[in-house]
Amino acid sequence: MRVALFLTCVNDTLYPDTGRAMVKLLTRLGVEVDFPMAQTCCGQAHYNTGYRHEAEPLARHFSDVFGEYEAIVTPSGSCGAMVRELYPRMGERARAEGRGGSLATAVASVVPKTYELTEFLVDVLDVTDVGAYYPHRVTYHPTCHGLRGLGLGDRPRRLLEAVRGLELAELPGAEECCGFGGTFALKNPDVSAAMGTDKVRNAESTGAEVLCAADNSCLMHIGGTMARLRTGMRPVHIAEILASTEEEPAS
């Protein structure tokens, strides 16, 4: 199976380790991974800040770049939800505004084939034990768009539970938003920081060394708060845990 890695602009620029972990993990599971160089950004920041018209060319570009692949896999619940949930809506809005159905047609070529990583592993590859080894105490934060947008359910947890050496600690208030929310963190800094602090304090209470999530944007906010509060915990993307093995352990 040949799949396209949709790494997202944030991962590409700031978290290349997550991308490398995805390549390592998927290759280990017998998947042929391609990284279409022309990919840029799904347009979520534009869309969610109110710049829907600016997001449209990005949805079109995404569809052009990824349209030919059998499957598109991304390590971001929120970018995954952007494609799956919001691209069809954008297509419909464009049609309703009398701008024709071409955007709707374009996105139809990618929407059903786009998977968030844990979804792809569990639903498409049908694995929960990916042969990973990660000897740390970990707590898992389900990010909002993965949880409520994509409906990831317990897939990430099932994957983590199958990791050898990993001790999973229950996160109190797990389903509460961490307060990132893209531009929300800039426009409402006080509320965002208060939410982040509560999330970090809850994580601390578990005694875990690592807070794991399936989205680096939320991890950036949570990790930045952890560092500022000097908790000693660190944020790690789930791909990096699942890619970690006894031979090549992730830190």
Next chain:
Amino acid sequence: MSGTFVGMPAFPAAAHEAVRNPTLRGNLRHATHTIRAKRAKAVAELADWAELREAGRRIKDHTLRHLDRYLVQLEEAVTAAGGTVHWAADADEANRIVAGLVKATGETEVVKVKSMATQEIGLNEALLEEGIHAYETDLAELIVQLGDDRPSHILVPAIHRNRGEIREIFTREMREWGRPAPEGLTDTPAELAEAARLHLREKFLRAKVGISGANFMVAETGTLVVVESEGNGRMCLTLPETLISVVGIEKVVPTWRDLEVFLQTLPRSSTAERMNPYTSMWTGTTDAETADGPRVFHLVLLDNGRTDTLADDVGRQALRCIRCSACLNVCPVYERAGGHAYGSVYPGPIGAILSPQLRGTASEIDASLPYASSLCGACYEVCPVAIDIPEVLVHLRERVVQGGPVTREGNKAVLKPAKGHAAERAAMRAALWALTRPGALRTGQRLVSRTRRFHPRTLPGPGRAWSDSRDLPPVPAEPFRDWWRRTNGGRDTK
């Protein structure tokens, strides 16, 4: 909407104060978390919750689509049952009508059932200007009124107050308004409730005029419905001779049968009860000899921005709201910011989408409300009529930053983009330029990587808000795409 809120600062500034108030945050956190857990349990009891939610959504959508027809039907039914219907285009008109009706009775005191619509139009203040005192009879609303405060929650207007504060308000204020608080009042819930009961009983027995809202209006029979927990509503609806109900036009449902759905979803969503303790229904007037209930009944149908909201094909879903307040109780932003920060009687997620539609986005607070959310989606998940609040928030953000077609006071207009977003717009356009050109993106990434040693740990401009409370992530030496190219997709190195 109510003049009480004019001059409110924009949401972030108002929230700034609230976030720093530990008592407020503690009160809110405790209250919302308790009710949140109870609601989840009450909802989980029903095997057909998803169907009920969908049915509620459909009934409301259908009604809104044919609102004109159902309102006329309602008017006919109410009139046939002995009531009088008045139409109010905005808050001023509604207040004028109600004040006129009260004056015509010769009374200067009225008792009120808690009602969002009358708060929305600032009725109490308007009546006071005409020399009429309106007494709130809902316990929480009474606390707010006595404390000269504003409600901060739809269902529990005094959610931001704790027991100690309430005791203090009762002791200080009740005397001014009627029967004083008992000597040596403590802050146990039972004693506080008893003090309120005694205070209110006098009002009920004296009042000749009652003012209410309604949760639903049934078009086929002209019946109005109020659901409540304390029984004060029932007293206001049955004791006074004259009843004036002020109700938003979106509250109509076509048939009696439709109530079945909402009388299940509303209590479970709001108070986590299986049924409301009191469900009062009244149809027109009753004959003085035979029964309880008003001998004179007036229904004031309030528009106040609702028809304009209805004209918007994305935003109109906000009119499905049955004011259960479930979205407030799960909202992490509401929990930290408190209800007052939203600057209207509709706080929380529903307020963030309703107020900027009813009032327009011209004021600073209204333009800031669509951003008062991290788009986490918890509100949508719990909403018993499936209002996609995040969708409407993003739609309204678009209206704020890009302008677009709107309907105001029945006229179509094209809104200009709000001021103060020029820098953001430019940044978004520049980002778009780079993001539709992979080469340009790559150059930008490289620049970021090469200069990484010089990156400050705190950011200038709007970015400061970020680095004030969080550390920035270090920039990696090489973006992923460069690694991919250099190593041929990881095949060439170990």
